[in-house]
Amino acid sequence: MARTGRPREFDKDKTLERALELFWSRGYGTTSIQDLVDALTVERGSLYGAFGDKRRFYLEAVRLYWDVYERRLTAALDTTPLLPGLRQMLTHPARLDEFISDVGTPHGCLVGNTTAELVPHDGDATDIVTRSYRRFTAIVTEALRRAQAAGEVTDSATPEAQAQLLLYLVQGLSLVSRAGLDKEAALAAVDAAIEGLRAR
Template sequence: MARTKEFDPDAALQSALELFWRRGYEATSIADLVEHLGIGRASIYATFGNKHELYLKALDRYAEGRDPLLLDELSQPGPALPAVRAVVRRFAAEAASPEGRLHGCLVTNTAAELAPHDPAAARQVESSWEHLETLLHSALVRARAQGELSGDRDPRAVARMLLVLLQGVRIVGKASSDPARVRDAAEQALTLLD
């Protein structure tokens, strides 16, 4: 007869996500996970696989939590440009916040730490970026169709510029002690939408 799990896998995955987000992949050992999750090494392996597989599952969980918020923000009926501006400003505010400086964004952290040498992590980062770019692009296409965005602006190119800006804001926000740096950059980028 199979043993029943004596822990909640969903809660354990959330706890692992928080630890990876705070410490990074390389700085988090299996021993750290055992201690933080309060479950045995064998249970971690049996439920989630190895550390790398657990990290990728945590990264998926992170994206699942953020993506619906972005979809909701960028797909509201009515004018689209105010929603795009609000998303850019929210990213900048998050990056400049004490929490943002402490943890940053797990996707951006993964891009910097793992993506250059980890194809599985790179695929997840790229998928997250493609999703964000698609949401921005859709909102910008609506904005152009509604006359909010100049007809000479390429919604795809603007979406890509905003994606790169948002990722840069997250990196600089995490590393800089000057919150005005990210806020000013975001505001200057938004002038390109006028």
């Protein structure tokens, strides 16, 4: 007998957001399609139909992660003075315990995790990661340039070099956080970096 009930509505955006949380907490390699089906309560066929295979699903989640992060970064740095907003973004890897969800606790930065798991062997992942890092340094460079002009940030180095250093700092914190992180020590390290940027 044919089924006459309405099919369950499939919300692609919400499904992708939930998948992002799962991938962020477990990683790409250890998250199976069955894990996604179980956690998202979506039929396997719906996932394949909407996103293709697991790899393409994961890359879509990484793109979403970066889009959200970039909007938050831009908003946080569009402030005067700059350094409090910059500190907020730099301490993000040390505060991941604040972002726990019912699918788990996030680990590190999803872009950084992708670097560790898939780069350089996956060309699409490499493109996403490279573009994300470039966007980070471009956004932070412009903010630091404004802060240097306002006399808030030291001009002992170019804003480009300062932004690159901060990329290394935040990604280093993200990587270390995957192995367990002394939160107070991490926050102290960020504060040391902020003080190093402050104009005297």
